[in-house]
Amino acid sequence: MQSGQKNTICLYSQESVNDLRATIQQTKENGYDMMVCSLVVSKVNNMISLTNEERNFSRSDIILESQEWSNNIIAKINDEFDCDSENDAIRLHSEKMLSREIDFADHVITYGFSLLKLTGAQTTNLARIVSSKQLKGQLLLEVPMVDPKSLVATWCTTGPNDSAEYEDPWNWWNTFRSTADFSSKLSIALELSSDIPSKIEITRWQGEPVGCLIVPSQLFVRNNNNYPVLSRAHQNLILSFKEIMSNIAVMVKCNMEDGSLRYYSDYLKNLLSRNPNTDPMYGFDDILETPLQPLYDNLDGYTYEVFEADPIKYLYYQKAIEKALIDLVKEDEIETKTTVVMVVGAGRGPLLRSSLNAAAKSGRKIKLYAIEKNPHAINSLQSLIDELWSDKDIELIAKDMRDFHPPEKADILVSELLGSFGDNELSPECLDGAQKLLKPTGISIPSKYTSYINPVMSSRVYNLIRRCSERSTPRERITTPQNHAEHMYVIYLKNAYHIASPEALFTFEHPNWSDRIDNSRFKTVSFETEIDCVLTGFAGYFDTVLYKDIVLSIHPLSHSKGLASWFPAFFPLMEPVQLRKGEKVTTSFWRCVAPNKVWYEWCLSKPIPSHIHNLKGIHYAIYL
Amino acid sequence: MQSGQKNTICLYSQESVNDLRATIQQTKENGYDMMVCSLVVSKVNNMISLTNEERNFSRSDIILESQEWSNNIIAKINDEFDCDSENDAIRLHSEKMLSREIDFADHVITYGFSLLKLTGAQTTNLARIVSSKQLKGQLLLEVPMVDPKSLVATWCTTGPNDSAEYEDPWNWWNTFRSTADFSSKLSIALELSSDIPSKIEITRWQGEPVGCLIVPSQLFVRNNNNYPVLSRAHQNLILSFKEIMSNIAVMVKCNMEDGSLRYYSDYLKNLLSRNPNTDPMYGFDDILETPLQPLYDNLDGYTYEVFEADPIKYLYYQKAIEKALIDLVKEDEIETKTTVVMVVGAGRGPLLRSSLNAAAKSGRKIKLYAIEKNPHAINSLQSLIDELWSDKDIELIAKDMRDFHPPEKADILVSELLGSFGDNELSPECLDGAQKLLKPTGISIPSKYTSYINPVMSSRVYNLIRRCSERSTPRERITTPQNHAEHMYVIYLKNAYHIASPEALFTFEHPNWSDRIDNSRFKTVSFETEIDCVLTGFAGYFDTVLYKDIVLSIHPLSHSKGLASWFPAFFPLMEPVQLRKGEKVTTSFWRCVAPNKVWYEWCLSKPIPSHIHNLKGIHYAIYL
Numbered sequence A, B: 001m002q003s004g005q006k007n008t009i010c011l012y013s014q015e016s017v018n019d020l021r022a023t024i025q026q027t028k029e030n031g032y033d034m035m036v037c038s039l040v041v042s043k044v045n046n047m048i049s050l051t052n053e054e055r056n057f058s059r060s061d062i063i064l065e066s067q068e069w070s071n072n073i074i075a076k077i078n079d080e081f082d083c084d085s086e087n088d089a090i091r092l093h094s095e096k097m098l099s100r101e102i103d104f105a106d107h108v109i110t111y112g113f114s115l116l117k118l119t120g121a122q123t124t125n126l127a128r129i130v131s132s133k134q135l136k137g138q139l140l141l142e143v144p145m146v147d148p149k150s151l152v153a154t155w156c157t158t159g160p161n162d163s164a165e166y167e168d169p170w171n172w173w174n175t176f177r178s179t180a181d182f183s184s185k186l187s188i189a190l191e192l193s194s195d196i197p198s199k200i201e202i203t204r205w206q207g208e209p210v211g212c213l214i215v216p217s218q219l220f221v222r223n224n225n226n227y228p229v230l231s232r233a234h235q236n237l238i239l240s241f242k243e244i245m246s247n248i249a250v251m252v253k254c255n256m257e258d259g260s261l262r263y264y265s266d267y268l269k270n271l272l273s274r275n276p277n278t279d280p281m282y283g284f285d286d287i288l289e290t291p292l293q294p295l296y297d298n299l300d301g302y303t304y305e306v307f308e309a310d311p312i313k314y315l316y317y318q319k320a321i322e323k324a325l326i327d328l329v330k331e332d333e334i335e336t337k338t339t340v341v342m343v344v345g346a347g348r349g350p351l352l353r354s355s356l357n358a359a360a361k362s363g364r365k366i367k368l369y370a371i372e373k374n375p376h377a378i379n380s381l382q383s384l385i386d387e388l389w390s391d392k393d394i395e396l397i398a399k400d401m402r403d404f405h406p407p408e409k410a411d412i413l414v415s416e417l418l419g420s421f422g423d424n425e426l427s428p429e430c431l432d433g434a435q436k437l438l439k440p441t442g443i444s445i446p447s448k449y450t451s452y453i454n455p456v457m458s459s460r461v462y463n464l465i466r467r468c469s470e471r472s473t474p475r476e477r478i479t480t481p482q483n484h485a486e487h488m489y490v491i492y493l494k495n496a497y498h499i500a501s502p503e504a505l506f507t508f509e510h511p512n513w514s515d516r517i518d519n520s521r522f523k524t525v526s527f528e529t530e531i532d533c534v535l536t537g538f539a540g541y542f543d544t545v546l547y548k549d550i551v552l553s554i555h556p557l558s559h560s561k562g563l564a565s566w567f568p569a570f571f572p573l574m575e576p577v578q579l580r581k582g583e584k585v586t587t588s589f590w591r592c593v594a595p596n597k598v599w600y601e602w603c604l605s606k607p608i609p610s611h612i613h614n615l616k617g618i619h620y621a622i623y624l
Helices: A020-029 A064-070 A088-109 A124-131 A148-156 A160-165 A168-179 A199-204 A232-244 A259-275 A301-308 A313-328 A350-362 A375-387 A427-437 A459-468 B020-029 B066-071 B087-108 B122-133 B148-156 B160-165 B169-180 B199-206 B231-243 B261-274 B301-308 B313-328 B351-361 B375-387 B427-437 B459-468
Strands: A006-011 A034-038 A073-076 A113-117 A138-144 A188-189 A211-214 A251-255 A338-344 A366-373 A396-397 A409-416 A438-445 A448-457 A503-509 A523-528 A533-549 A550-553 A569-579 A584-595 A597-606 B010-012 B033-038 B073-076 B113-117 B138-144 B187-192 B210-216 B249-254 B338-344 B363-369 B396-397 B410-415 B438-443 B448-457 B501-507 B522-529 B535-548 B550-553 B570-578 B582-595 B597-606
Touching: A006 A211, A006 A259, A020 A034, A064 A073, A064 A088, A073 A088, A088 A113, A088 A124, A088 B313, A124 A168, A124 B597, A138 A168, A138 A211, A168 A188, A168 A199, A168 A569, A168 B396, A168 B597, A188 B249, A199 A211, A199 B459, A232 A259, A232 B448, A251 B122, A301 B570, A313 A338, A313 A350, A313 A409, A313 A438, A313 A533, A313 A550, A350 A366, A350 A409, A350 A448, A350 B020, A366 B501, A375 A396, A409 A427, A409 B169, A427 A438, A438 A533, A448 A523, A448 A584, A448 B550, A459 B410, A503 A523, A503 A584, A569 A597, A569 B210, A584 B122, A597 B122, A597 B169, B010 B261, B010 B427, B020 B066, B020 B187, B020 B550, B033 B066, B066 B073, B066 B087, B073 B087, B087 B113, B087 B122, B113 B375, B122 B169, B138 B210, B138 B448, B169 B199, B169 B570, B199 B231, B210 B231, B231 B261, B249 B261, B313 B338, B313 B351, B313 B410, B313 B438, B313 B535, B313 B550, B338 B351, B351 B410, B375 B396, B427 B438, B448 B582, B459 B535, B459 B570, B501 B522, B570 B597
Parallel strands: A006 A034, A006 A251, A034 A073, A073 A113, A113 A138, A138 A188, A188 A211, A211 A251, A338 A366, A338 A409, A366 A396, A409 A438, B010 B033, B010 B249, B033 B073, B073 B113, B113 B138, B138 B187, B187 B210, B210 B249, B338 B363, B338 B410, B363 B396, B410 B438
Antiparallel strands: A448 A503, A448 A533, A523 A584, A533 A550, A533 A569, A584 A597, B448 B501, B448 B535, B522 B582, B535 B550, B535 B570, B582 B597
16 A cells, blocks of 8 residues: 555444544544455345345445545445355355445445455455456455454363364455455455464465454553553554565554544554664665676666665775785885786776775775776776876776786786676686686685575565566456566565575685586575475575675565675576465576577576576576 | 387497497397487596587587487486586586586487486476577486385395485476476386385376387396296386387397397387277377367367267167166057157257157157257258158157247157266257256156266376467467366376366256356365375266166266267366375366356465466357
């Protein structure tokens, strides 16, 4: 529910509403942006009666204007129908009634929201009815965080042995959305419970398309001043969802007669404004990007600018170069020895700046070669050298690093060729080619890098990828997801559940003086599944040793603080794989090398074998 | 291995062959059609030595002509390479060597066969290497029926507790082919063992693309005349495979020095010629057909001819009509009472003939109306009436049954509108419309029909369906299987494993005098998985009560003997689903009815939920 830039507070009244205009007015006065409300006037039709069905069953759609409907009202669909009844009469009647309600809600609300409550896992036919509608609006599926049966049991304290009978409401949602083919029209209205589920259950919900949170008024307790407040645990829960949703919507479920309506909305507004989003990458969340190919394409000015804005990266490079200079030049050689530093792929100069700063800080003399093939960047470099660094010993080489034959060899070779997955911008191939510029005792910065992967559930990302190949006609099921699913992406993953911690994949070290350099790789890694979930792909990361203990990392468990240059990589699976708690996930990744291109292939072997994605690099490759 | 119309006997020698021409000669003299033979001359290269690799490692391809190679030789690929070794040096060397062998074999054998032995389940990288080749020929994967380790254990009698350690070689095959994306280039060379596995394991193999059987010479025992023969159990095993493979290939695995070479081939030829295939439907196996739409299209003469050739169907109709006539007309009314029989959809007259025969046999008088809309069939009917039945009381009505307003109503309404899935040619809709022709006490023949489904594994059918949507360029992975997978087919299923017995789905009865006729249906059925396998879709059948105890059935457990008019229906799943022993398979089927069309939708809910196939009938529907 991300209409507009602010958080939304909704009133979810339990009773039927008579005078809609008056109630909207009352809701607004109590500080709510929207209200959940049934469009059906009476409940007569919910009983099995096949007569009277053509009777006017709902409010007239002209009592509000179209915009008023979608801005103020979330249409609550009756959840008392049993579309999956084994009794055909009940089922057929339910289908008809539900269908009518959904159709009317979509007619009235148009591009707004409807709400339908799930009450169990047997929803195959319900999911069919919902799927067969061409909904214009979004459908929120109301799901409790915890099986309501377990809460009743807690209150009644009927022995702990019954716990096996409780269902996991996540399975209700998962079955429904799987049957509904992961439709992006569906999102979750997640109802908080007095018992807060385990951390892992919460993080799994945070990987799902949660559209809003429902807070039953019973969760509010009275503070010392007799104001209704939420427990610390519930506050934190709500705030943790706010972090993954750019704009959060919260519904208060209560009676219209509740005297504290105003206090609830005030409290929630205050809570949600407490932690404004400070993520510098805000706005990039869950956007699919195709990885850069800086070797094949020339980067543009905007891309350089984004890279150069990283507050951390060049400082680490500077530290690494400084450390290397100190190692190479002893204190008593400072005056006599000049270190040759070559920056391969100098871009618009940030690594030159790091090198010059390192030389200044360490007091070492350097002779700097700036090698760059992009003619637009060379222009910028020349200006920098002429205007800022005219007193420095810098030589600009306007060449592809593979074609440069230097007058002298380097002590230190500095490069920034790493991609989100470490080697994916062909750093191994480039540096192997460039190490002819390096003395046999020379240092490469970076000296080593390793890629990592972990299994991920994200129906959001699954849908983004699927949409890439959607046909122009929206009436047909998406029919060619394959090409786009067999592709590597770069994505700032937010709305995703990380099924297990990353495992190391491929490592490269530089310089590599071995006789036969083979940059192809193959590795199989395994993960444990801690909770039922759905595997939709693998996230990729890397870390790199620039020099000795100077390390840059986007590995989630060791991420360099403030480092902003790289979003994770993502390798999708063509079809989502249902995982059960305790199952092993085993995947194989290949880095394949041909004379003109490099590419990755990947497949699953456990819990079920998949075909090999991107076989022969047909769908995605990095060109040399 | 179905080159030509005859069975093939091959010699699978265990040693390396020096003089190829001479050995081929010797093989032929001993009665073998082909021989399995390595193309590699020496085994030096199999060791880890990265030198000498450009050396000429194999036979020259010019020692035989191209046709000679593919007609006489099955190229054995060395199975000593370990492409999945955790040791990178071994793996890389193995990859290189194997790749070279496969490439050379495919170069030499071209459109013939190669053979590669699987020795375990860890074959992810092996499967990748094989998949990445654009093989022209077929690759036979040699797989033992029973884990060789278990046989060794039997001989050594090292306690029965070890059985948990034995692997199921079907899993070796399944993992390999799943990783290789169910490539239709792969088939199985199934090696028989002295222990014959359980019946279910055998039937599962018979659902797989078995290209040939391998009989190790050790399985032959000496009969009283000292000739090598196979045990009755092994004979039956081989013959049971012959039934599902139109042309069977059998390889004898032995030494060239074995003195009984000639006897083995003689014995096998004799065995295989013993039971010639007498299936009248021979040649229709596993061919995909789109179900007829006789209501929408006019059938052609060939189709009528095929239907009329059924030796059983019209006899059952005749019996049913006879029984109905006897029930309607008591003995003492024979002379006075004339029964009105209407045949709706008379085609070229077979049901008229059944009716006339029934009248003659029962001695009842009938007045016959023949209603037919197809102008070409009407022509044939008029000739029949004029020439054969000019003395009978027959009236020909050249109309759609829905438009006919009869001068009198029928006592018996006879129709043959049933499809492979019972109602799928819209019999319910047609007969509901036609029952206005029937007296309130009248009889409909058929009076009732029920559809059935069961879960099926068939990678052959999966590939046939996938191929429907293959792109013209064979270099890319098939990219749009969806449309074709969300379609109902008719298919004479042979190379398929039936995972469980059929369950009843939809039932219709006629006449249906209820106030509101609803021919939409929804049903969920469940099955048990008895053994690990792969679900690729559901086969569909029907049975019909023509009248009282006269039943026609294509349900496999009650199939009417000799009935040949209907092949099973088939409902594919878009993606194969791996099943484990003991897992429940739950599926839901819908019969959906709109004013202009009827269609089926289907989905899986256990063991994993699938999307709803053919939602809204977008991919396949039957038009009214």
